[in-house]
Amino acid sequence: MPLRVKAPTERYLVATGQVDRLHEYMFCDDSAWHHSCLDGEGLVRRAVRIATRSADCSRMLSDELAWNNHVHSPLLDMLVHDMQDAPGQDMLDFLSCTTTTVDPAYHRFPDSASRVDYVLQLFPERDTTISPHGDALLRMRPCFNWTADRLLQQYPLAISIETKRYGGDTVKGEQQLGIWHAAHWEFLISRAGQDAAEALGILPSVVIQGHTWSLVVSTRHQGTTTILCSMEFGSTVSVTGVFQVLAGMRRLRSWSLDVLWPWYKQHLPELAALPP
Numbered sequence: 529m530p531l532r533v534k535a536p537t538e539r540y541l542v543a544t545g546q547v548d549r550l551h552e553y554m555f556c557d558d559s560a561w562h563h564s565c566l567d568g569e570g571l572v573r574r575a576v577r578i579a580t581r582s583a584d585c586s587r588m589l590s591d592e593l594a595w596n597n598h599v600h601s602p603l604l605d606m607l608v609h610d611m612q613d614a615p616g617q618d619m620l621d622f623l624s625c626t627t628t629t630v631d632p633a634y635h636r637f638p639d640s641a642s643r644v645d646y647v648l649q650l651f652p653e654r655d656t657t658i659s660p661h662g663d664a665l666l667r668m669r670p671c672f673n674w675t676a677d678r679l680l681q682q683y684p685l686a687i688s689i690e691t692k693r694y695g696g697d698t699v700k701g702e703q704q705l706g707i708w709h710a711a712h713w714e715f716l717i718s719r720a721g722q723d724a725a726e727a728l729g730i731l732p733s734v735v736i737q738g739h740t741w742s743l744v745v746s747t748r749h750q751g752t753t754t755i756l757c758s759m760e761f762g763s764t765v766s767v768t769g770v771f772q773v774l775a776g777m778r779r780l781r782s783w784s785l786d787v788l789w790p791w792y793k794q795h796l797p798e799l800a801a802l803p804p
Contacts, residue, residue, distance in 0.1 A: 592691055613778065616655070622648055636710060652684065674715035688709070688734075728791055
C-alpha cells in the first residue's frame with residue numbers, strides 16, 4: 529500500500545473498532561508517485577466506500593451486474609485514475625465489455641465463444657514514441673485484438689477480468705477465461721508467429737468471485753493453451769483488503785506496460801512498421 533494511506537487507515541480502523549493489523553512491510557515509499565495520485569485521506573475514503581458496497585452486495589445476495597457497478601468498476605477506476613505510480617500509465621484504462629465477443633477467426637472450440645466482463649485497454653497514441661505517427665496508424669485501420677468489435681479492434685488489450693457474484697461458479701469463470709485466452713493466443717500467433725507468441729511466456733488475467741480477486745495465468749505450448757491454478761491476491765471484504773487488491777492490480781498494470789506493450793510494439797505488424 530502507498531505510505532500515504534497508513535495514518536488515515538490506522539485512524540479509520542481505530543474509529544470503527546476493526547481488528548485488522550497493519551505492518552511496516554505492507555507499505556511502499558510513494559514519494560515519487562505520479563501527481564495524479566490522490567492524497568492518503570482521499571484514497572482511504574474511496575477504499576471505505578468500496579468495502580462498504582462490497583459488504584452490502586454480499587448481504588443482499590446481489591447479482592453480478594450490481595457487483596460490477598458498485599464494487600468492481602469503482603475499484604478499477606481508482607486504480608487507473610487515482611493510483612498512478614509511474615509516468616506513462618495513462619495509456620492504460622479499463623473497459624466494461626460484457627457484450628463483446630471473440631472474432632470467429634480465433635475461436636477453436638465447438639462450444640460458443642465466451643465473453644469477459646472487463647479488459648485493460650492500451651491506447652497507442654498516448655505512447656510518446658507512437659503519438660507522432662498517430663495519423664499514419666489510423667490510416668492502417670489496425671486490428672490489434674481478437675474481438676469481433678470493429679471499433680475496439682483499434683486498441684491492444686492487456687488484462688482480461690471475469691466476474692462472478694458472491695457464491696458464483698469460479699470454475700466456470702476460469703473455463704470462460706480459458707476459451708478467451710485461447711483466442712488471445714491464436715491472435716498473437718496469427719500476427720507474430722508461434723515462436724514470438726510462446727516467447728511471451730504467459731498471459732495473466734483475473735477472476736473475481738464476490739469479494740475475492742484471484743490471478744489466473746495461461747501458457748501456450750505446441751498448440752495447447754494451459755490454464756494454471758488460480759491464486760487469490762486480495763479481497764474487498766475490508767479496507768486493507770481493497771488495498772491488497774489494488775497492489776495486485778498495480779503489478780498486473782506494470783506487466784502490461786513493461787512486458788506486453790513492448791512485445792506488441794515489436795511484433796504487431798502495424799506497430800512494428802512505424803518509423804522509430
